[in-house]
Amino acid sequence: MSKAKPPPTYESPFQSELDEATFATAAEERVSVATQWQLMWWRFRKHRLAMISAFVIIAFYLVALFADFLAYADPHKTEAFRSLIAPQPIHFFDEGRFSPHVFALVGKRDPRTFKRVYEPDPTQKVALRFFAEGYAYKFLGLFKTNRHLIGVEDGNAEELIFLLGTDQLGRDLWSRMMVACRLSLMIGLAGVALSLVLGVLLGGISGLYGGAIDTLIQRLIEILRSIPTIPLWMGLAAAMPRDWGVVQVYFAITVILSLIGWTDLARVVRGRFLALREEDFVLAAELAGVGQMRIILRHMAPSFLSHIIAATTLALPNMIISETALSFLGLGLRPPAVSWGVLLQDAQNIQTVAISPWLLSAAIPVVIVILAFNFLGDGLRDAADPYG
Amino acid sequence: MTIRSNSGAPLLEVRNLQRFFPIRRGLLRRVVGQVRAVDDISFHIDRGETLSLVGESGCGKTTTARCILRALKPTAGEVLFQTGAGEVVDTASLPKAALTPYRHQMQMIFQDPFSSLNPRMTVFDIIAEPLLASGIKNRDQRRARVENLLERVRLRPEFMQRYPHAFSGGQRQRIGIARALALNPSLIVADEPVSALDVSVQAQILNLLLDLQDELGLTYLFVAHDLSVVKHISDRVAVMYVGKIVEIAETDQLFKAPKHPYTEALLSAVPKPDPRLRSERIVLQGEVADPAHPPAGCYFHPRCAHAIDRCRSETPPLEEVLPGHRVACHRARELSLKGVDAPPSPHPQQLRTL
Numbered sequence: 001m002s003k004a005k006p007p008p009t010y011e012s013p014f015q016s017e018l019d020e021a022t023f024a025t026a027a028e029e030r031v032s033v034a035t036q037w038q039l040m041w042w043r044f045r046k047h048r049l050a051m052i053s054a055f056v057i058i059a060f061y062l063v064a065l066f067a068d069f070l071a072y073a074d075p076h077k078t079e080a081f082r083s084l085i086a087p088q089p090i091h092f093f094d095e096g097r098f099s100p101h102v103f104a105l106v107g108k109r110d111p112r113t114f115k116r117v118y119e120p121d122p123t124q125k126v127a128l129r130f131f132a133e134g135y136a137y138k139f140l141g142l143f144k145t146n147r148h149l150i151g152v153e154d155g156n157a158e159e160l161i162f163l164l165g166t167d168q169l170g171r172d173l174w175s176r177m178m179v180a181c182r183l184s185l186m187i188g189l190a191g192v193a194l195s196l197v198l199g200v201l202l203g204g205i206s207g208l209y210g211g212a213i214d215t216l217i218q219r220l221i222e223i224l225r226s227i228p229t230i231p232l233w234m235g236l237a238a239a240m241p242r243d244w245g246v247v248q249v250y251f252a253i254t255v256i257l258s259l260i261g262w263t264d265l266a267r268v269v270r271g272r273f274l275a276l277r278e279e280d281f282v283l284a285a286e287l288a289g290v291g292q293m294r295i296i297l298r299h300m301a302p303s304f305l306s307h308i309i310a311a312t313t314l315a316l317p318n319m320i321i322s323e324t325a326l327s328f329l330g331l332g333l334r335p336p337a338v339s340w341g342v343l344l345q346d347a348q349n350i351q352t353v354a355i356s357p358w359l360l361s362a363a364i365p366v367v368i369v370i371l372a373f374n375f376l377g378d379g380l381r382d383a384a385d386p387y388g
Numbered sequence: 389m390t391i392r393s394n395s396g397a398p399l400l401e402v403r404n405l406q407r408f409f410p411i412r413r414g415l416l417r418r419v420v421g422q423v424r425a426v427d428d429i430s431f432h433i434d435r436g437e438t439l440s441l442v443g444e445s446g447c448g449k450t451t452t453a454r455c456i457l458r459a460l461k462p463t464a465g466e467v468l469f470q471t472g473a474g475e476v477v478d479t480a481s482l483p484k485a486a487l488t489p490y491r492h493q494m495q496m497i498f499q500d501p502f503s504s505l506n507p508r509m510t511v512f513d514i515i516a517e518p519l520l521a522s523g524i525k526n527r528d529q530r531r532a533r534v535e536n537l538l539e540r541v542r543l544r545p546e547f548m549q550r551y552p553h554a555f556s557g558g559q560r561q562r563i564g565i566a567r568a569l570a571l572n573p574s575l576i577v578a579d580e581p582v583s584a585l586d587v588s589v590q591a592q593i594l595n596l597l598l599d600l601q602d603e604l605g606l607t608y609l610f611v612a613h614d615l616s617v618v619k620h621i622s623d624r625v626a627v628m629y630v631g632k633i634v635e636i637a638e639t640d641q642l643f644k645a646p647k648h649p650y651t652e653a654l655l656s657a658v659p660k661p662d663p664r665l666r667s668e669r670i671v672l673q674g675e676v677a678d679p680a681h682p683p684a685g686c687y688f689h690p691r692c693a694h695a696i697d698r699c700r701s702e703t704p705p706l707e708e709v710l711p712g713h714r715v716a717c718h719r720a721r722e723l724s725l726k727g728v729d730a731p732p733s734p735h736p737q738q739l740r741t742l
Contacts, residue, residue: 028554031554032550032551032553032554033510033549033550033551033554034551035508035551036507036508215417279503280498280499280500280503280504281503281504281505281506283459283496283498284496284498284504284564284567285506285517285521286459287457287459287491287494287495287496288491288492288495288517288518288521288522288567288570288571289488289491289492289518289521289522290517290518290520290521291521294521298509298517299506299509302508303506303508387507387553
């Protein structure tokens, strides 16, 4: 809009009121013509915690994407001689120069308990290399490679590096945690995607048509929500055939989780529909002869889309924590699948917790991701209605 | 001020319009009663005329307005609308789909300038939407029309890329008016178009409506609760009480010599700018009757100072007591009620200087 153009003159006695808005500053003008997404972004940007959380979540999904690259040991390779090794610190400097290395471990038998213990030997330094070769995998599922972020010059990374220690079967915990990100984070996305479809569809129908259909769907939601979740999951998980593969179980778990998860979203969508149906601007569009489909897409959808995004973000951590809880209880994913819940299964008894507390480290990413999603959801919810 | 057509039929004739809202209770949502929001009202509006519908909140004036536009389906009655082609259609009985060709001939101006504009659409999209719905696919054509409309409502066309939140209440109301005008309607139903605005802005919007009526030959059904607003812009006034019209007359006649005690009470509440003219205010006793359980006889009798036994048992019909002046009161002919003998309604030019 050019400012140079002389304002047209009107034969109007209330020119002053009109001029008020004419001479807006450039900054005000920017707000005046901003779309709702711009306004939302400007508001969201001010929510510092949510911004940080957004970056944390992006980082986690990047880890999930490049899990094999960030791992250095084959997450499925077991070795009885390496069981329950404690985490091993990285030394970044060697005699004043940057040269990351770890001390090699020497396994000994404790003469009193006959337990195998590992002690670092400061004389044997294992130099770490970036982009070293390791076990073979498919990068992004596309092409085969064996490059990893860290590794050792020559020799086998599985035998030498134990950043977070190993589990009972001698599998490297760091590598397993990287790979676990993939299943744990994706099951959240898949579950929410399914819930979203069900929720928007049923909630939309409920809010749009009202009457008997609405009552039916609302009662269904109430019944579903009144079922105690853990017994329901246990029952459904028990019904799953034992011989199903990892992928089949994964999908079954997703379906089970979204069976309950859609109810929340359906309520949000229904509530927005009911509120919007009464809005004057919707009536105005109806009176102007605008078709119902266009009213829904052009007038209603943009107003509740932002709310749905916020609700979805707040539903994701529920999914993730449900998966973790189910797998922890042995009802969800089962080994050989690797997820945070499966990893935590190893830490179920007090013995492990007392002797090898590093097995609990899989709980840390769970807590971080859940918190980050909640903060992000809060920020999005605050920004969702820029006109409120 | 107004252009009256000589052709016989009025632009809009409402006959025995009723709209009840069912009261549902219990698990099975059984209907246990009816709220008689609009209970058997009839009136007409001539082409180029402004009829005001006045009453307390909850008396059914907005419901009436919405029934006329078929935003609500009337329970019973006829809404006879004379279309541009000269034929008369009953919009109350037509199926919703069959209404489409007549939709654009009656449009609405809303009370709330904030909720009536979609905050997520630009001014251009808001005003152009009716055009798009009526089949004008050419964007340049719509653009030219929107520019023209914005000038008509005295807004700068450059503003059309802005979103509604950049405007003040009065400016938003102008946008709403522009949208209502987009399809060249003959009837505009204005549902309290100024009651959400500052008093200073009210006069501007009222003047704009008057100017537009002159320029475009519009007919207004003006819903209001404020008699002082009504006085300046209407030709005739209908007073509603609990879903019924209790009095309908030419504006001057109604203000000078009201025939219904309720109208008298409303008039006594009109603020007068001259403190010396301050008259005694009639404060009505009791509450407005519940439209779900209206009292027997005249609905107004529990609050009426002039009620007699007949009022408690017999519903008064709306009768013509003077030419063009109809009242629903048993004692309309005998009572002498106090009107407002304020100076004649100020000319619009005067209004502007308010």
